[in-house]
Every structure is written in C-alpha cells, then in structure tokens.
Amino acid sequence: MSQNNGSSTSLRLKTGLAEMxxxxxxxxxxxxxxxxxxxxxxxxxxxxxxxxxxxxxxxGGVARMASPxxxxxxxxxxxxxxxxxxxxxxxxxxxxxxxxxxxxxxESEVLTPADEAHHVDKHAFKVPFVCGARNLGExxxxxxxxxxxxxxxxxxxxxDVVHAVKHIRQxxxxxxxxxxxxxxxxxxxxxxxQAPYELVRIVAKAGKLPVPNFSAxxxxxxxxxxxxxxxxxxxxxVGSGIFMKDSTTFADPxxxxxxxxxxxxxxxxxxxPKVLLEVSEDLAGAMKGLAVxxxxxxxxxQTRGW
Amino acid sequence: xxxxxxxxQGDFDAHRRRLEELGADxxxxxxxxxxxxxxxxxxxxxxxxxxxxxxxxxxFEKLKQxxxxxxxxxxxxxxxxxxxxxxxxKQAGLGALDIRIRRNAYGRxxxxxxREGRFLAEKPGDSRIEMVFxxxxxxxxxxxxxxxxxTEGSDPVAxxxxxxxxATFHPELSDxxxxxxxxxxxxxxxxxxxxx
Numbered sequence: 001m002s003q004n005n006g007s008s009t010s011l012r013l014k015t016g017l018a019e020m021x022x023x024x025x026x027x028x029x030x031x032x033x034x035x036x037x038x039x040x041x042x043x044x045x046x047x048x049x050x051x052x053x054x055x056x057x058x059x060g061g062v063a064r065m066a067s068p069x070x071x072x073x074x075x076x077x078x079x080x081x082x083x084x085x086x087x088x089x090x091x092x093x094x095x096x097x098x099x100x101x102x103x104x105x106x107e108s109e110v111l112t113p114a115d116e117a118h119h120v121d122k123h124a125f126k127v128p129f130v131c132g133a134r135n136l137g138e139x140x141x142x143x144x145x146x147x148x149x150x151x152x153x154x155x156x157x158x159x160d161v162v163h164a165v166k167h168i169r170q171x172x173x174x175x176x177x178x179x180x181x182x183x184x185x186x187x188x189x190x191x192x193x194q195a196p197y198e199l200v201r202i203v204a205k206a207g208k209l210p211v212p213n214f215s216a217x218x219x220x221x222x223x224x225x226x227x228x229x230x231x232x233x234x235x236x237x238v239g240s241g242i243f244m245k246d247s248t249t250f251a252d253p254x255x256x257x258x259x260x261x262x263x264x265x266x267x268x269x270x271x272x273p274k275v276l277l278e279v280s281e282d283l284a285g286a287m288k289g290l291a292v293x294x295x296x297x298x299x300x301x302q303t304r305g306w
Numbered sequence: 307x308x309x310x311x312x313x314x315q316g317d318f319d320a321h322r323r324r325l326e327e328l329g330a331d332x333x334x335x336x337x338x339x340x341x342x343x344x345x346x347x348x349x350x351x352x353x354x355x356x357x358x359x360x361x362x363x364x365x366f367e368k369l370k371q372x373x374x375x376x377x378x379x380x381x382x383x384x385x386x387x388x389x390x391x392x393x394x395x396k397q398a399g400l401g402a403l404d405i406r407i408r409r410n411a412y413g414r415x416x417x418x419x420x421r422e423g424r425f426l427a428e429k430p431g432d433s434r435i436e437m438v439f440x441x442x443x444x445x446x447x448x449x450x451x452x453x454x455x456x457t458e459g460s461d462p463v464a465x466x467x468x469x470x471x472x473a474t475f476h477p478e479l480s481d482x483x484x485x486x487x488x489x490x491x492x493x494x495x496x497x498x499x500x501x502x
Contacts, residue, residue, distance in 0.1 A: 009420050012438065013438070016317075016438060016440045016476065016479055017415050017440050017441065019317040019320060019351070019479065020316055020351050020352050020383070021352075021353075022317060022318075022352075023316060024315045024352070024353065024356060039355065040359075041359070042355070042356045044315060044356050079355070079394065079395060079409060079410060081414075081441065101414045103415035104415065127416055128415065261359070264356070264359065268314050268315060268336060268360055272336075
C-alpha cells in the first residue's frame, strides 16, 4: 500500500476539504448530464454512482464501485469535487478510486459489503474518506480508522428522512452526555461505545466530533434538509431524492434541477422559514419513496458496517 | 468593529472563530441587506460556483457595490469571487481585484498541500508562513494596481488592491493569525491605499 498518510498534515488537508463543503449539498449522480445539472443548481460536490440507492434497492444484486469510465466521465463534466463509493472493507476498490483521482471516497453501506469484520484502513490513503454512522460509537470507530467526515446513515434510497433524523439525534445526544461526565466515567463510556478512549475524551471536551458531521439517508425535500441541519448536521447528502421520480424511473430533468436548486437554498437558509416556504412552494412534488417503517431488518442498508 | 463573514456555504465558521479570537465582532452574512451593517467582509473558502448561485443576480450586484466600497478579504473561493477574470471554467467575478485567477489550478484533492511561503505584508522580521492549499486556484495575472503580499516559490498567492485582499490559501485553517490581523488593520485604516 502507499506510504503512510496518517500524518497530521494529511489529516488537516482531508478535513480541510470537508470544511469547504459545509453548508452545502452533495448530490448523487449517475452520468455527466446529471452531474452538470447538479453543478448548475449549486451542488458543492457530486457522488458518482452507477445506480442511485433507490435503484440499487429496487434491482437488488451485488452493488459494487462504479465503473472508472463512468466516474471519469463525471469528473470531466464538472469543476466541483467528485466523490465515489467503495464497498465496506474493499481497500482495493479504494486504491483504484484514489488512482483515478476522485476527491473523496465514501466507504458506503449502500454498496454490498466486501468484509464482514473490517473497514478500510483509511489512514493508509492520501484521498480523504467519509463514512456513515448511526451512533457516536460507530462514528468514532470510523474516525479512528481515518475517516475525515462522518455522515448519518439514515436509510438510503427510501426518500424517508426518519432514520437520518434518528441517527443525527442519537449522535448529538450521545455527545451531549459525554460533556457532563467526569473523567472516570469517560473510561466506561468508551467501553460502552466500543470506541477509543482518546476520541471519547476529545468529544467530551469539544462537545462535537473532531471531523465535520454531515447528514444522509432519505433526505428528499428542502424541508428535510432544513430539519437535519437544525438538528446539528453541517451539510447534506441527497441521493435518490433529486433525480428519481420513484424507485425505478428518473424524474424529468427540469423538475430535478428545480428540486436541486431548492434543496441548495434550503441548506443555506435552513433556519429561515420564509426562504424555506418560498423554495418549497415552487416544487411540483418529491420522489414517491418507501416508508422505512414498512421495511424489515433484512432489507435495511444501515445495519451494514461494524 | 463589526466584520461580516459571507456564510452562504463553505468554511465561514473557521473565519468566524479566527476573527473573534482577534477581537472582532462577527456577523454571519446570509442576506444581502446584512451588508449594510458591517465595516468589512470576509468571503470564505467553499465552492465559488455555489456562492454565485446562492447570491443570485440582485445579491451579486449588492455584493459588488460593497466590495468596491469597503474592506474585503477573500480566501480560495473568496479570492476567485473577487477577481476580475476567472478561468477553468470562465465565470463572473466581482472585479474588485485586477487579477486573472484559474480555478483548481494545482489539480484535484490529491494535489492539495501544506507548504511554507512568505507573507510580505509583515513588518521586517520573519516572513515565513504556513499555507494550506485545498483544490486551490492560482493567480495568473497581476494588474498594475495590485500588490503581491504573499508568495509561495515564485507564485503570487496573496494580493491586495486598495482595501481588498485575497489569498489562494487558507490562513483560517492555520494557527498563525498574521493574515487575518493584516485584514483587520486594513479595516481600521482610513486611507484607501495603505502602505505596509
């Protein structure tokens, strides 16, 4: 593997890019046309995918890293950062993505995991990683492995925001608790969270994660974006919600662009109901979606990751 | 002194923390009318194209008037916004600095780096300074009225014209406070062009 890039310089550059994305919207795209629409609408980055999560969910099969050709096509189409997903634990896919020159890798539960025990050693890479988390322990385990941005997992591809909300609330609440505990209680908490004590202590002192904390998984409307940001997310990922009409058909491009613009404005003015009303009023509707409450555990993506 | 930080998107919070540390009274600016309340403005790093979309035409015009009248400091995307000419791709600039700037000129994130450069606006003494470049732009042309205030190798990486300053790197991500201090000094200066 490449030289050790776990130095503080490397970490600062990796979290530095995440700092630049704050307050913005990162959009899932499957081709150059969608990437261009996303950029025109004001996305701060795009996630280059073969299929969006809603399609992966509907079609089934093994979901892998997107083809490099497709990612390259998207990289050529836009001037904003391009992210791509690798399977959990699949460091060879990550090596390929780094070689390709993507700006961020998402080691994602949306793809079929490649390792049932280990995640990628992200310190070994020069390219920064984002990882999903449902709770503080999971977030800190990913940070210990070198993730430079955390996003809530939510339940990808559903257009149902309920678990993005559950996860951001969980993480924020668990952090709040740490801030009022005494030194010796933190050791026990580290055990409970199955997370390194040093990271638990950092969170207890700062009251927040040492890396940017974004939200993903089911965000489909401007109001959803506002909701997770009011709950403490620093930026949002919107997957299937912009370009999909339902799980299998794409939305009309003009409609997609309108939704994209509206969510971008909502992320900036998340605490201004006047702007939120204005941007919501303009929209014809959102993706049909799939209620998470009706999903059985076996069909959930969020349980992937260890 | 009330200093605004444009907070549409990007690392505005890093600038806010730094300015507050230096004693400024900071306002996060999300709406054009807030520009009327402030003495100086920082345009942070982020995505310059996103800033333009979020400003809209009216916001862009209002911001243009502001940067031509009051002290402004842009880093990275902020420097791109302040330039007269923008390349890769071409996009609108506020024209407060007579420079040509090229977006993503070093390459992609993998080419981001922390280097040592020189900050020339400092009084005699140590001019070496840490510079954090993240998907940074490069200044390709410096107009006659523009002073280069920092260099990295032979490249100009920070410039000043009148009371407008810009850096292609991110002083808000380093511990060194000199660049922000220079901007606050500029906000306090009463002459449009101050010799440093």
